[in-house]
Amino acid sequence: MTISTKANADFDEIGKFTRLADEWWNKNGAFKSLHDINPLRLNWIDDTLKSHFGSSLAHKKVADIGCGGGILSCAMAVRGADVLGVDLGEENLKAGEIHAQRVGIDNVSFACVAVEELAKEQAGSFDVVTCMEMLEHVPDPQAIVRACFELLKPxxxxxxxxxxxxxxxxxxxxxxxxxxxxxxxxxxxDFHKFITPAELDRMAIESGFERFDMTGLHYNPITKHYWLSNANVDVNYMMAFKKADNT
Incomplete structure (x- = not known):
């Protein structure tokens, strides 16, 4: 595990999650909602790759930025990807490492490093970069998006x-x-840190991306059911972008 002291980060925000590090793999604990939505976002990522690459997560090199305790990182590894989970909360990463060891997932690793630094060290190294539920917690989301672009292969x-x-x-x-x-x-x-789709689209385009797909995540509090719909991105949403191959 590498450790970085430089970060585009709000350490009060990081502290909110590291204080709950022991809860990451309790599926009925503080991160229950992440466990509940994980199959939806995992399948959407996999389906997006199939429509783009013609193949799934299997054998892809993936960086999961702001991975927390590794819920998505480990799930993508189970699908056959070679995953690097990146976060600035060391206790979160330890939770991910312990879980991976416990269940025998050997194709996931974790690094405590700022994504901007990782982009300098491993530019153009990854087939896929994910960054889920993180951008609304950092001071400069544009810099995160730009670093994600740099990490990707053409x-x-x-x-x-x-x-x-x-x-x-x-x-x-x-x-x-x-x-x-x-x-x-x-x-x-923090409501003021929320990001509209138009703002995220602009950040991505300014970084060099082309938008590929978008969907919204929805929840019914009565049935406790989550689902995805491309027709509505009013609250939680995911966007997929392509790094164009200009060679």
Whole structure:
């Protein structure tokens, strides 16, 4: 595990998650909602790769930026990818390493390094870069998107997820999720850091990406059912971008 002291990061934000490091692999604990949505986002990533590359995650080299305790990282490794999980919370990464060792996943590793530094060290090294539920927690999301671009090989795919910024997202992602339903801890999100799809699209295009696909994530609090829909990206959403091969 490499360690970096430089970071485009809010360490108060990182502390929110490292204080819960022991909860990462409790599927009914503090990160239950991430476990619940993980199959949806994993399948969407896999399907996106199939439509782009003609093949799935298997045998792809993947960087999972802001991986936390490795919920998505380990799932992609189970699908056959060679995964590097990247985070600035050392306790989160330890949780991921322990889980991977416990269940025998040997094609995932973890690094405590800023993504901007990783991009300098391993530019053009990855087929796929994912960055899920992280951009709304950093001071400069544009720099993260740019680093994701640099990490990719030509023709690689980047999948980003974040939260839209509008009255509905405030009601659902903060009032509902944090204060009414208790899906995540109070204070997890700052509405002013939410990112509209147009803003994320602009960040990606300015970094050199071409938009490939987009979908919204939805939740019914009565049935406790999550699903994806391309027709609505009002709250949580994912975007896939391609690094064009200009050679």
């Amino acid at each position: 023709n690689g795919i980047c999948v980003l997820s974040t939260i839209n910024r509008n009255p509905k997202s405030y009601l659902f992602a903060i009032v509902g999720a944090e204060y009414v339903l208790g899906l995540v801890d109070k204070g997890t999100h």
